[in-house]
Amino acid sequence: MAKNVLGTDLKECSLDPVTGFYRNGCCDTGADDMGVHVVCARVTDEFLAFSKSQGNDLSTPQPGFTGLKDGDQWCLCASRWKEAYDAGAAPAVVLEATHALALEWASLSELKAHAIKD
Secondary structure, three states: OEOOOOOOOOOOOOOOOOOOOOOOOOOOOOOOOOEEEEEEEEHHHHHHHHHHHOOOOOOEEOOOOOOOOOOOOEEEEEHHHHHHHHOOOOOOOOOHHOHHHHHOOOHHHHHHHOOOOO
16 A cells, blocks of 8 residues: 555545546556645635646636635646745645655655645
8 A cells, every 4th residue: 555755555635526637536657647746735815826837727618617716625736746846836735645756756754734624
């Protein structure tokens, strides 16, 4: 079983909307996931606007994709989350559902600073 950034078993990120590179609700990854969709984030309007400004529109519906809205949880590319972090627009992170591979882009302290505290 895949591990999260805390070293425990990777938890589900979201089934509504269904997320993950493999559309199984988890931020699991594999060799075919070129974007490394491993950060389970709770997106915000600020992040969605930032992502759109960087050329990745996650809020506009497309065929087979309803578009994200503020509060949705989604498996983000690790590099995009780090880019948003550096720009001050990073969304909150579900540490238990964020794949350990995310640590190759962001430090655990950076991720913990944005951890969801439900």
